[in-house]
Amino acid sequence: MCHAADMTTYQEYLEEAVVAAGIAGRYQKSRFASTLNIEMKGDKDLVTEVDKESERLIVEHLLSCFPDHDIVAEEGDYAQGGSPCRWIIDPVDGTTNYAHGFPWFCCSIGLEMSGEMVAGVIYNPVYDELFTATKGGGAYLNGKRLSVSASSPLKNSLLGTGFPYDCATDPANNFANFIAFQKKARGIRRAGAAALDLAYVAAGRLDGFWELKLKAWDVAAGVLLVREAGGTVTSFDGSSFDIFSGRIVASNGQIHEEMVSMLALVASTGAE
Ligand code: IPD
Ligand code: CA
Ligand code: CA
Secondary structure, eight states, X not given: OOOOOSHXXXXXXXXXXXXXXXXXXXXXXXXXXXXXXXXXXXXXOEEEHHHHHHHHHHHHHHHHHOTTOEEEETTBOOOOOOOSEEEEEEEEEOHHHHHTTOSOOEEEEEEEETTEEEEEEEEETTTTEEEEEETTTEEEETTEXXXXXXXXXXXXXXXXXXXXXXXXXXXXSSHHHHHHHHHHSSEEEOOSOHHHHHHHHHTTSSSEEEESSOOHHHHHHHHHHHHHTTOEEEOTTSSBOOTTSOOEEEEOSTTHHHHHHHHHHHHTTTOO
16 A cells, blocks of 8 residues: 555655665675676667566565555566556666676665655665665665765866766767866766766765766666755756656755756757
8 A cells, every 4th residue: 555644654665675675686796797698778778687687576575565556667667557656666777887797786766656756775785885765754874864965166076977878879968068077076977877876976975966868767766865865956957856857967955056057058059
């Protein structure tokens, strides 16, 4: 059933998402750097057997607890039953890293309730770092309360970003934004897992993050983490963020205006 209206009830959902993330994370770690079946979804976009099995494990656990809930996940098509509760899942965020034996990946599980994110879990099994948040209940790393950094202005800030898989063929590729931010900010990391980038903004390890063409499963849990850690999340133009919109700016709040202004400046040249 899905009648949650308070934090205590969100906590029950969070606990099951943590169990699912633990199951998937342990499995991912056990298969890491082993020989994998890999399929190409596009020119650069790949999927491994571990992505698919992780998703199966996560969905199996969540539906065993909440059989009426809907599922949206990267690797499968799930019939939508019209439930107000919808789990939004990236079974492996950082698949390219995973497939290359580069130990930087996570699983991301978010619960949307009547259009609002209310619970989120991001688990990095290599570091055994579990990032969790519930709406109104704060953000945590392995049980310790998180808050965003206080870094400002932009020139003193460390940012994260990424590039879409079709960056060679579509000019909406983030290259111009990257150059502009690289000139202005202290540094940029392109680590390859958007969900972990967002968790790192929540943890104050990154001061800001932006990216375009992201999917709901890349950002669902991370957006809640950043907000619950006191940060700001908007679209590129500073307007309210929709997890299905693709363009995200997430920051400690202090540098948000500068980031939005920079994106507007680049957009005014016709590039991005
Ligand atoms: C990708 C990662 C990457 C981002 C890509 C995403 P995947 O997700 O989050 O950092 O730049 O846009 O698609 O394919 O590893 O789940
Ligand atoms: Ca992803
Ligand atoms: Ca993925």
